[in-house]
Amino acid sequence: MNHTPPIDTALTFAAHGAERLRGALSALIEDLESAVGGLPADHAGIRLHGVTALRPLLSADGPVGRFATMALGCTCQPVRAILFDKTPATNWSLAWHQDRTIAVKRRIEVSGYGPWTVKSGLPHVAPPFDLLASMVTLRVHLDPVPETNAPLLIAPGSHRLGRVAERDIDRVVEQCGIAVCLADRGDVWIYATPILHASEAARTPHRRRVLQVDYAAADLPGGLDWLGI
Numbered sequence: 001m002n003h004t005p006p007i008d009t010a011l012t013f014a015a016h017g018a019e020r021l022r023g024a025l026s027a028l029i030e031d032l033e034s035a036v037g038g039l040p041a042d043h044a045g046i047r048l049h050g051v052t053a054l055r056p057l058l059s060a061d062g063p064v065g066r067f068a069t070m071a072l073g074c075t076c077q078p079v080r081a082i083l084f085d086k087t088p089a090t091n092w093s094l095a096w097h098q099d100r101t102i103a104v105k106r107r108i109e110v111s112g113y114g115p116w117t118v119k120s121g122l123p124h125v126a127p128p129f130d131l132l133a134s135m136v137t138l139r140v141h142l143d144p145v146p147e148t149n150a151p152l153l154i155a156p157g158s159h160r161l162g163r164v165a166e167r168d169i170d171r172v173v174e175q176c177g178i179a180v181c182l183a184d185r186g187d188v189w190i191y192a193t194p195i196l197h198a199s200e201a202a203r204t205p206h207r208r209r210v211l212q213v214d215y216a217a218a219d220l221p222g223g224l225d226w227l228g229i
Contacts (some may be wrong), residue, residue, distance in 0.1 A: 011179055013071065016156035018179065018191035021067060026186030027141055028063050033142060036083055037056060047103070047120040048229065064140060067190055071136045078219040079103065079135075079198055079226040082181050086150055086208040096169045097153070098200040099137070100126050102214070103227035107190035107209040111224035122227060127220075129163045135193035135216045141183040142209040150202040152181040152189065159192035172196060 013019040016069050023192060025032065035053035039046050048054065058078040068076050080103040086092070101124040107116055117124045145151045155176035158164065164172050181189050190199075195213060202208065213229075220226060 009028055011156060013190055013192075016179070017195045018154050018156065019182070020181065020183065021188040021190065023184070023186050024067065024188040025063065028057070029142060029186050032057065032064075032140060036193050036209075036211065037082060041113050046083045046085070046165060047122055048083060049122065049227060051081075051229065054081065058229055060215075064138060064188075064213065065137055065215070066155065067188055068179050068213075071190065072217040074135075076136075076215045077226065078229045079216045080214040081229055082212045084208075084210045084212060086202060086205070086210075088205040091150070091201050091205045091206060092199075093150075093201040094197075094199040096153075096173055096196055098132075098158075098164060098194045098196055100163070100194075102131070102216075104220065105225040105227055108223045110220075110224055113222075113224065115227060118152075119171040121143050125224075129194065131216070131218060132194045133159065133192070134218055135214055137191055137193045138213045138215065139181075139183075139189040139191075140211040140213070141185060141187045141189075142211065143207055145181075145183040145208055145210075147180060148202065148204040149208050150199050151183065153198045153200070154179050154181060154191060155196040158196040159194045163194075164196060169196065175202075 011018050057064050060069050060076050107123045112128045113125045155173045156179050158176045
């Protein structure tokens with residue numbers, strides 16, 4: 001993990017590729033908790049598909065999806081959702097990386113798409129970087145995330161540098177610096193999907209639930225379909 005001192009200036013999506021929307025969903029936290037309330041509590045991350053209660057909340061014109069439309073326009077759609085549930089029993093760290101795969105309904109071989117993987121029984125594929133660069137990710141915080149409870153770390157502006165080779169990640173993080181994405185219950189972080197990010201294990205672990213949703217406005221080629229919610 002890179003230990004460059006954190007950037008403490010306010011981030012904006014336009015300038016840095018990430019922005020904190022304070023209290024944006026405070027009034028809807030109970031609805032979101034209810035929508036995911038039946039999911040197992042002992043899993044670090046659950047890939048969500050077929051959770052019908054989430055669909056009106058995450059749709060482009062819904063209370064969550066509307067933040068994605070600010071960046072992508074009204075034709076965007078939620079294409080993947082994951083619930084991260086970090087607890088004292090499931091307290092992990094995540095090395096610096098870019099998100100490089102998308103979830104689709106079925107495997108169809110299309111030029112430029114690959115390699116393929118299966119995660120939680122769902123087909124995933126690495127698309128051309130230009131597609132990832134046209135996406136945004138929302139992180140909806142159901143619990144507070146102080147500095148001691150494993151906040152997301154990002155390298156501001158790294159999404160503009162294309163696909164970063166693993167051997168170059170430390171250099172790029174050093175170049176861009178590190179921002180710590182603290183959050184209160186009801187906050188939303190929006191960030192460019194391919195931004196370099198990481199997370200350390202919580203120093204003082206408390207439950208830390210984050211609903212992470214990827215949005216895209218582009219259709220997929222060659223018969224590929226987004227998995228969706």
